[in-house]
Amino acid sequence: MSGAEKIAVRVTDITPLNELVTRFRFEPVNGGLLPTFSGGAHTVVEMRDGDITRMNPYSLMSDPFDRSAYTISVRRDDEGRGGSKFMHTRVKVGDEMIVSNPVNLFSLDLRAKKHLMIAGGIGITPFLAQIKQLDRAHGNWELHYACRSEALGSYVDYLTTTHPNDVSVYYDDQGQAIDLDSLLDGQPLGTHIYVCGPKGMIEWVRGKAAEMGWPREAVHYEEFLAPQPGKPFEVKLAISNKVIQVGEQESLLEAIERAGVDAPYLCRGGACGQCETNVVQAEGEILHRDHWLEDDEKASDTKIMPCVSRFEGKTLVLDR
Amino acid sequence: MSIQFHKETFRGDYSFHNSERAIKRFPFPFDKDSYMYAVNMEQHRGGPADSIYEKRFDVDEHYISEMDDRAMVLADDPLRCQSLPHMTLAGWDLLELIMVSKSEDYPDLFELHRNGDQWRWINKPLGIDDSFTFMDETTLPYGPMEYITRQTQGDFCVLDQRDDNLWMDAGMVTTQADWSLDFDIGMNFFEWHAPVPLAHEKGIFVRALKFLLNIQQGAPARRLNWTMTVNPLLDTSPENYHKWGIQKTTLTPENIAAKQHLRVELQTFFRLPRSNALVFPIRCYLCAFQDLMTVPKWGRRLHRVIRDLPVELATYKGFIDNRPMMLDYLSQFDDGQPTSLGIWPDLDTEPPLKSA
Structure with missing residues (x-):
């Protein structure tokens, strides 16, 4: 069961920001209002590419209180399975799409x-919505934003113009880096840290904060994993009594859905735990790629997160 | 169907009563002839016409009197309504959810007119017509959660979601089955459920929490829970146990039919969009044994459920001492015939009681 009704939207604007990132604006097809949301939320965008339906999560970056449209920014990933490439090359203004x-x-x-x-990098997007939410409530915030170069610094101009005193930008190619030790050292009591970016950055901030004695509950992070392509494999679904093939460019979850089996999901990025599925039998190796299962659960091969994880071997039977 | 609101009391002379319509739509909580804890959740997206599941927030014939009773409880004990400072945004979320739902679901009773953040709310049964600025607390006579829950039947727990847990950080609780908001405020999901027997061992709460954390915007859920109450008391709080606890000893074979009530909670769960909090409305419905026994299926089933309930549960629900008297009464309505599955009365298909 996949939860709430989907929302039919029309693409009303596509704005390339730089070589890698493009912004998309969605307005409801029926002309009504979209659900309001809270800063940090994402939507899952469905991409119909022939017989394949890809569903990728993207952070909502627009003002949470603006119900006329949602905007997302998509970074092109040439190594990925083609979802972001589809958004960049196939989606046109006027197209109808489905979002969650x-x-x-x-x-x-x-x-x-x-x-x-x-x-x-592209981890800036959830903060754009959170900043709008906090500004409305007169919240106290400060942003430190690392980009590869000025040319790839999405929304740097906007942020430094509107919030010159609250935003610091660091360019890798100019040898600039966040001085994390002093940044974390001088914060007032009751400060919470939020980090969104590449895996290495998240681990760096979490590790440093832990080392400096920050409470675990005061450090928040989000890392969506894009499902990685891999070798095709076969899966037996025990409850629905089906044998399905998972293609090189699709995720196990997508293959389950393609077979007409309704499977739960929320984030499709290995983080939320909703799609957790029991493994009935596994002769071979489960390639666990999620953030959800504990290490001992991964080692036992009794559970799998089909949104990002794959399988290599002879037989995989799932309780689905 | 327009609702005839009763003028009645839940204290003193206990003039509360259910009309025939209210009995037919009573949420009988047992879908089979036995009961054990389960994560019995389903989507809260409507239900049979005129059932308590039909609307997002059910309004019934007890509405005005229940709101009067709430005002009396709050006057005596203001700690029944609390909201920690970070929960104000969730309070606005709740106000919006209820105003939008009620004005859409009961347009003859409630109206909401919105022009940007200038809102006008009309509550005809309670005679309220207020204009205010959405998200500006200074324009309402109470905080947003208190304002709207003084006008909505049922208790409300507003739960903050963080650290993969839910926190009881705000609420309006005046019709509770023996638990205290003032005691539980700030607790997490496992802490406030700690007193419940058997369910922890069954892993119920771990699974329930996982489900609740994933409740999405636009996809509310619901379940039923139940207990027993002597006299139609809404306020069975620990704070007032010295007033109502003793009433359990007044039950006799002569008065049990009228005095003993099955108390059912319709629990619903909605994700709140701006705060990402979860609201947990707990709506209490009361029905006297003698009214329940007018439905043959419910008569048969209630006897079997109460008879076979584990001692721990009958103790926790507070009726272990009165169980033998209840069974003496209920057994008259159990002729041993089978019952249909599901909670509905099935009056047209279930056979009448066979007299012994």
Whole structure:
């Protein structure tokens, strides 16, 4: 069961920001209002590509209180399975698409006295919505944003113009880096840290914060994994009594859906736990790629997160 | 169907009563002849016409009197309504959810007119017509959660979601089955459920929490829970146990039919969009044994459920001492015939009681 009704939207604007990132604006097809959301929420965008339906999560970056449209920014990933490439090359203004109700797995902790945001690259997008939400409530926040270069610094101009005193930008190619030690050292009590960016950055911030004695509950992070392509494999679904083939460019979850079996999901990025599926039998190796299962659960091969994980071997039977 | 609101009391002379319509739509909580805890969740997206599932927030003939009773409880004990400072945004979410739902579901009773953030709310049964600025607390006579829950039947727990847990950080709780908001405020899901027997061992709460954390915007859920109450008391709080606890000893074979009530909670769960909090409305429905026994299926089934309930549950629900008297009464309505599955009365298909 996949939850709430989907929302039919029309693409009303496509704005390339730089070589890699393009922004898309969606308005409801029926002309009504979209559900409001909270800063940090994402929507799952369905992409119909011939027989294949890809569903990728993207952070909502527009003003959460603006119900006339949602906007997302998509970074092209040439190594990926083609979802972002589809958005960049196939989607045109005027197209109808399907998006999910907003889901927030990267919510602001509203108890925080101050919100310290650390972004890397395309990880800037959830913060754009959170900043709009906090500004409306006169919240105290500060953003540190690392980009590869000025040319790839999406929304740098907007952020530094509208919030010159609250935003610091760091360019890798100019040898600039966030001075994390002093940044984390001088914060007022009750500060919460939010980090969104590449895996390395998230681990760096979490590790440093832990080392400096920050409470675990005060450090928030979001890393969506894009499902990686891999060798095709076969799966038996025990409950629905079907044998399905998972193609090189599709995820196990997508293959289950393609077979007409309704499977739960929320984030499709290995983070939320909703699609957790019991493994009945596995002769071979499960390639666990999620953030959800504990290490011992991964080692036992009794569970799999079909949104991002794959299988190599002889037989895989799932309780689905 | 327009609702005839009763003028009645849930204290003192206990003039509360259910009309025939209210009995037919009573949420009988047992779908089979036995009961054990389960994560019995389903989507809350309407239900049979005129059932308590049909609307997002059910309004019934007890509405005005229940709101009067709530006002009396709050006057005596303001700690029944609390909201930690970070929960104000969730309070606005809740106000919006209820105003939009009620004005759409009961347009003859409630109206909401919105022009940007200038809102006008009309509540005809309670005679309220207020204009205010959405998200500006200074324009309402109470905080947003208190304002709207003084006008909505049922208790409300507003749960903050963080650290993969839910936190009881705000609520309006005046019709509760023996638990205290003032005691539970700030607790997490496992802490406030700690007193419940058997369910922890069955892993119920781990699974339930996982389900609740994933409740999405636009996809509310619901379940039923139940207990027993002597006299139609809405306020069976620990704070007032000295007033109502003793009433359990007044039950006799002569008065049990009228005095003993099955108390059912319709629990619903909605994701709140701006705050990402979860609201957990707990709506209490009361029905006297003698009214329940007018439905043959419910008579048969209630006897079997109460008879076979584990001692721990009968103790936790507070009726272990009165169980033998209940069974003496209920057994008259169990002729041993089979019952149909599901909670509905099935009056047209289930056979009448065979007299012994």
